[in-house]
Amino acid sequence: MLAIKVNRAFHKLNKHAAPAAETALKNNESIVVHLTSTQERKVQDSLYFLEEEQLIYCTEAEEKTNPDPRIDTTLELIPLPRLFNVLNA
Known part of the structure; x- marks a missing residue:
């Protein structure tokens, strides 16, 4: 059951945040x-789930290399x- 929820969370990350995340x-x-505020809202529940289950560590990235002014948040996802x-399993 947990694996199904993980795959759903990955699908949402791939769709709204980064196609290569999974x-x-x-x-x-x-x-x-690199997330706009809209993307961040769409994936926040998935990121919260993956962190709560201790599957990933999510932190604000030190390098903000994206010059796009629409980007509000840059996160590093660590498995x-x-x-x-x-x-x-």
Whole structure:
């Protein structure tokens, strides 16, 4: 059941934040996502779920390399070991 919820959260991240988010996290790679306020609202429940389940660590990125003025938030998503236990169960 948890794996299904994780896949739903990844789908939402891929659709609204970064198409490569799921692939990067499943490959044990952190990813930086640049979000507009609208995108952030659409994925905040997914990010909250993944953090609460201790599957990823989400932090404000130090590097704000995107010059797009529409970007309000830059987050770094870091996979945690429990993510692989859930996905491989």
